[in-house]
Amino acid sequence: MVDLQAVLDSIYKELTPRIGEGKVADYIPELAKIDPNQFGMAVVTVDGKVYRAGDADVPFSIQSISKVFMLTLALGKVGEGLWKRVGREPSGSAFNSIVQLEHEHGIPRNPFINAGAIAVTDVVMAGHAPREAIGELLRFVRYLADDESVTIDEKVARSETQTGYRNFALANFMRAYKNIDHPVEHVLGVYFHQCALSMSCEQLARAGLFLAARGSNPMTGHSVVSPKRARRINALMLTCGHYDGSGDFAYHVGLPGKSGVGGGIFAVAPGVASIAAWSPGLNKVGNSQLGAVALEMLAARTGWSVFGD
């Protein structure tokens, strides 16, 4: 067994001169204010050990990583029926692309592009007022992380509500195809709040541990989903978790993962560990530049790629 703390320390040391690389997301004004000179990483193993490096305890905007938690909730509510509303294929397009939606009659390619995630949020809202759906997600994530201090950054949610024109376009488009049941402002109100969840690398790695451990969190004993469902969520993250950078992430890292424009990447080594890396500077396809490099180094040094060591 490799010395994981030594691996994280060496990654942190080697990447320190590069901290600040990439471009912070600026289309959400509140995210544009983030200091790019930050980098953190946390690994939680299925036997309950926690390893950290750099700014592993600093909360950041998890943005699209929240789509994994919302997908888990939606599958819990409607099961496989969800796949009538959203597909399971990689998109090959940008996270906020609208072109494919028209070709495919308002059914988004997968639950991790924005359109797909908005449809998933609409599913979770059934029978709830928007405020209740936000509360349900927050409670769920706190339960997963076993940490009541996880919060939603209202400023980030408000900032995106004021400027999220493309997401309004996507949601209106799907509503026209009857793939959104609730008023668009309500659905996006929930979606922007889920994206504004604020979590540290350690909280994120703890919250996602169930996906590395056949659906149950070995640290809390909480059973979250069946082993089959955990396997399938991991399959979706592997194929669709990084937008049009998904193939490249599989090639370089080889782990199921989900990125967010806040600069976080959550990844799973099935049966072994859950991992979170964060650095706000993004690469051209909107994924954390150093986060992806750090995960590539981790996978290479541990032999954790799902494609073999």
Ligand code: GLU
């Ligand atoms: N809230 C962001 C948006 O909808 C999420 C995108 C991302 O993290 O990739 O634009």
